[in-house]
Amino acid sequence: MSIPDLDFIFHPRAVAVVGVSNEKPGAGHAYIHALRDYGYRGNIYAVNPRGGETLGLKIYHSLSEIPEPVDHVISVIPAQFTPGLMHDCAAKGVKTVHFFTSGFSELGSEEGNHLQAELLGIARQNGIRVLGPNCMGMYCPATGLSFSINLPEQHFPRESGHIGFFGQSGGYSIYFVQEAGQRGLRFSKAISFGNAADLNECDFLEYFAEDAETKIITTYLEGVRDGRRFFRALEKAAARKPVIVFKAGTTDSGRRTAASHTGSLAGSSRLWESLLKQAGAIQVHSIEEIADIALLFTLLSPPKGRKLAVIGSGGGASVQAADECARAGLELPSLPTTTRQRLREIYSTESGHIFTNPVDTLMKPELMPETMRAIAGLDEVDMLLLHVAYDTWALFDKKLITEPTIKAMVGAATSTGKPVVVALSACASAESRKLAMEASQRLFQAGLPVFPSTARAATALSRFISYYDARCPAT
Amino acid sequence: MSIPDLDFIFHPRAVAVVGVSNEKPGAGHAYIHALRDYGYRGNIYAVNPRGGETLGLKIYHSLSEIPEPVDHVISVIPAQFTPGLMHDCAAKGVKTVHFFTSGFSELGSEEGNHLQAELLGIARQNGIRVLGPNCMGMYCPATGLSFSINLPEQHFPRESGHIGFFGQSGGYSIYFVQEAGQRGLRFSKAISFGNAADLNECDFLEYFAEDAETKIITTYLEGVRDGRRFFRALEKAAARKPVIVFKAGTTDSGRRTAASHTGSLAGSSRLWESLLKQAGAIQVHSIEEIADIALLFTLLSPPKGRKLAVIGSGGGASVQAADECARAGLELPSLPTTTRQRLREIYSTESGHIFTNPVDTLMKPELMPETMRAIAGLDEVDMLLLHVAYDTWALFDKKLITEPTIKAMVGAATSTGKPVVVALSACASAESRKLAMEASQRLFQAGLPVFPSTARAATALSRFISYYDARCPAT
Numbered sequence: 048m049s050i051p052d053l054d055f056i057f058h059p060r061a062v063a064v065v066g067v068s069n070e071k072p073g074a075g076h077a078y079i080h081a082l083r084d085y086g087y088r089g090n091i092y093a094v095n096p097r098g099g100e101t102l103g104l105k106i107y108h109s110l111s112e113i114p115e116p117v118d119h120v121i122s123v124i125p126a127q128f129t130p131g132l133m134h135d136c137a138a139k140g141v142k143t144v145h146f147f148t149s150g151f152s153e154l155g156s157e158e159g160n161h162l163q164a165e166l167l168g169i170a171r172q173n174g175i176r177v178l179g180p181n182c183m184g185m186y187c188p189a190t191g192l193s194f195s196i197n198l199p200e201q202h203f204p205r206e207s208g209h210i211g212f213f214g215q216s217g218g219y220s221i222y223f224v225q226e227a228g229q230r231g232l233r234f235s236k237a238i239s240f241g242n243a244a245d246l247n248e249c250d251f252l253e254y255f256a257e258d259a260e261t262k263i264i265t266t267y268l269e270g271v272r273d274g275r276r277f278f279r280a281l282e283k284a285a286a287r288k289p290v291i292v293f294k295a296g297t298t299d300s301g302r303r304t305a306a307s308h309t310g311s312l313a314g315s316s317r318l319w320e321s322l323l324k325q326a327g328a329i330q331v332h333s334i335e336e337i338a339d340i341a342l343l344f345t346l347l348s349p350p351k352g353r354k355l356a357v358i359g360s361g362g363g364a365s366v367q368a369a370d371e372c373a374r375a376g377l378e379l380p381s382l383p384t385t386t387r388q389r390l391r392e393i394y395s396t397e398s399g400h401i402f403t404n405p406v407d408t409l410m411k412p413e414l415m416p417e418t419m420r421a422i423a424g425l426d427e428v429d430m431l432l433l434h435v436a437y438d439t440w441a442l443f444d445k446k447l448i449t450e451p452t453i454k455a456m457v458g459a460a461t462s463t464g465k466p467v468v469v470a471l472s473a474c475a476s477a478e479s480r481k482l483a484m485e486a487s488q489r490l491f492q493a494g495l496p497v498f499p500s501t502a503r504a505a506t507a508l509s510r511f512i513s514y515y516d517a518r519c520p521a522t
Numbered sequence: 523m524s525i526p527d528l529d530f531i532f533h534p535r536a537v538a539v540v541g542v543s544n545e546k547p548g549a550g551h552a553y554i555h556a557l558r559d560y561g562y563r564g565n566i567y568a569v570n571p572r573g574g575e576t577l578g579l580k581i582y583h584s585l586s587e588i589p590e591p592v593d594h595v596i597s598v599i600p601a602q603f604t605p606g607l608m609h610d611c612a613a614k615g616v617k618t619v620h621f622f623t624s625g626f627s628e629l630g631s632e633e634g635n636h637l638q639a640e641l642l643g644i645a646r647q648n649g650i651r652v653l654g655p656n657c658m659g660m661y662c663p664a665t666g667l668s669f670s671i672n673l674p675e676q677h678f679p680r681e682s683g684h685i686g687f688f689g690q691s692g693g694y695s696i697y698f699v700q701e702a703g704q705r706g707l708r709f710s711k712a713i714s715f716g717n718a719a720d721l722n723e724c725d726f727l728e729y730f731a732e733d734a735e736t737k738i739i740t741t742y743l744e745g746v747r748d749g750r751r752f753f754r755a756l757e758k759a760a761a762r763k764p765v766i767v768f769k770a771g772t773t774d775s776g777r778r779t780a781a782s783h784t785g786s787l788a789g790s791s792r793l794w795e796s797l798l799k800q801a802g803a804i805q806v807h808s809i810e811e812i813a814d815i816a817l818l819f820t821l822l823s824p825p826k827g828r829k830l831a832v833i834g835s836g837g838g839a840s841v842q843a844a845d846e847c848a849r850a851g852l853e854l855p856s857l858p859t860t861t862r863q864r865l866r867e868i869y870s871t872e873s874g875h876i877f878t879n880p881v882d883t884l885m886k887p888e889l890m891p892e893t894m895r896a897i898a899g900l901d902e903v904d905m906l907l908l909h910v911a912y913d914t915w916a917l918f919d920k921k922l923i924t925e926p927t928i929k930a931m932v933g934a935a936t937s938t939g940k941p942v943v944v945a946l947s948a949c950a951s952a953e954s955r956k957l958a959m960e961a962s963q964r965l966f967q968a969g970l971p972v973f974p975s976t977a978r979a980a981t982a983l984s985r986f987i988s989y990y991d992a993r994c995p996a997t
Contacts (some may be wrong), residue, residue, distance in 0.1 A: 216838025363691025
């Protein structure tokens, strides 16, 4: 692949943050901190007509005073001053302006629309690309750009990965990088693009389709401006890479809210469903579900089919898991008599257990490795789901997810090539959640995909399989 | 109401735990600990043919040696010895026997069925009632019975409340008491009844319908033995009290698993749906959802209608909340122009906010009380949902749920009589979950119902309203 046209926005030679106060810390300071924290290597400039000094930086009165070319400007000034800033950017030869500033078309007022059109006009005349307004901007760990403003350090990954994200909501863009990061995913680039006056969902979709660093494309959308172009781009992108789409604003109330949020025209639920399917994209219904599917594409090879073996503890949990897997469109084959017999030997008894499928191991983590081995190799089984609840007995025997269990899971995945996933749920107690989090982290580190419930795991697996089914229909 | 016939099982004069080892701690010890911890006031006896001493108790060789009448026996002996125990119970005049022991009809073997039938025969001949086999037994904080075996102390409430529960799964019975307890709910009685050889779902349903201490009936069911009797009992119970039913085993896989778990015949999904609706029960699809609805019945008066005002932080979160509320069948009326104007005054700007409905407050907890006051009194609004995400900005400003906000919510609920509920979500980081848990606890303590997502809150509210709609159709 060649380097796509838009790539330059992620490699600015110098960045100016305009609207940095020398009195009280605000968004300007937060962006400067973020650039420094993520290792941005160019020069960072602070601008404010009042001048002064902050964070060890001289505050320039205007862009024109800055002694070198500036490629990228981050604006945190009030909306009414933004046309003036655009003229300054034109004079300085700035390539991209990111408006954190809000107060434009999302207000639904004539004024807001007018101001946004004015910015766009100046940008077009001068060949400047605009990000936003009303957005968080760019996160690109490889070049040190970040919108992790005001977040504790550990919440955004420093390392690069292969997930590309573009999102219309600033809050949800931050949330997704954070949530996915905590679950072990890493990003090539993430972009929050708000009102999309200039650069919009089509630009980013086309970019990510071409970008060699991006293997999985993900997005939160409230609406699209140019339906034809978007779906053409989507088809092209989905032919190359998995594209996971969370389209919000699909009810009347949601559409109205999307209009107030980012001035989007949202489109009906059914229309989107059929268009996304036709284009070969994977539709999900929450930020968390984007991460669920991205996790599978990142960690697993495609399973051969829909036949799942479920292993875990608890009769009620087993019945519910069976229901949820079946509802998600997965099959739970009965285990062969010989396997049932082998399980009886492993557990010395069948009393208190279930040895059909799901297999109820009744809280015996020490027998989990042998149980995995008895089941993983079966021809009847295309993949394995282990479910563990940090609720009841888990709280007195805290060793549910032991090192031998993790090794056995990794071993089963490696030796059979079959996907092995874990559903790890907690109850509403602080202790339970803490234990579940710790176990999750150890599983992530071992490269196993972890879900917070059997329902979420089953839904993700089913969508993952459907993706491949649509590409290589079974003969 | 008169005292129902079955009430005696919750008031045993003395309890014997049969199968207590004097060597290694097991289930017998755990039941003795539980009885002591929950303040059971009668005498507790340990029995094992080998005799000895444990936990400061003499171990009797047999029931007949015990020097006073024993009303209730808890059996933790292996299945093959249970017929002998039943004969001993008959000789001793025991009223109820709870078999924690498993290895009966749930095995699906002729032997297992035969053994269970044998127990039942002896019980019927001697007027003994049997709980189980293959179950956890009874939790009744008022009389000191508990199945919180091996759980850390804080996980089961000590105080009594007005929720009655009966569940076919031991693990899920424990899980529900714990989960609901953590969310501020309290129980009259909870019963785990396993294979239901004798006492079954109909007995408990009829009991709870009559029991004055129980105001809300809840159940986890895998199947029923006598459909006619069950639905007659359900109709009667639902005419008196809310009955919340989680019926599992409604898919083919689930049904097969239910048969292996508690030997239940599960019935089809559609059949159950229509029968539950016809009987006036509330159907849910998980243990957590039982708690969601019970929380509303415990804390709220019925709302006048389906019109909801949604207040919270984040544009994406607002769009998603609007979608989810609409999908759940709730209405989000537009706010009057005067209210929108009032919000503009409160926040000094509309920029960055949404002041339609949902209202996006953009992380300004200090303005929440005034925002609540501006909206709660509106005629257009039947109830309020506040949503807060402990994900992004929440982690740098940890004071999202402040005391003034809690006061304002309680005040709005009190002064308007309108339901006020909170959706409080966390992301996959330990810090986020800890903060969300702490805030939840403070909200519970203030008597506000808290849900882990807007989707869960919206679904619960919709079912809550439908319950009253079915009773008092709008004119």
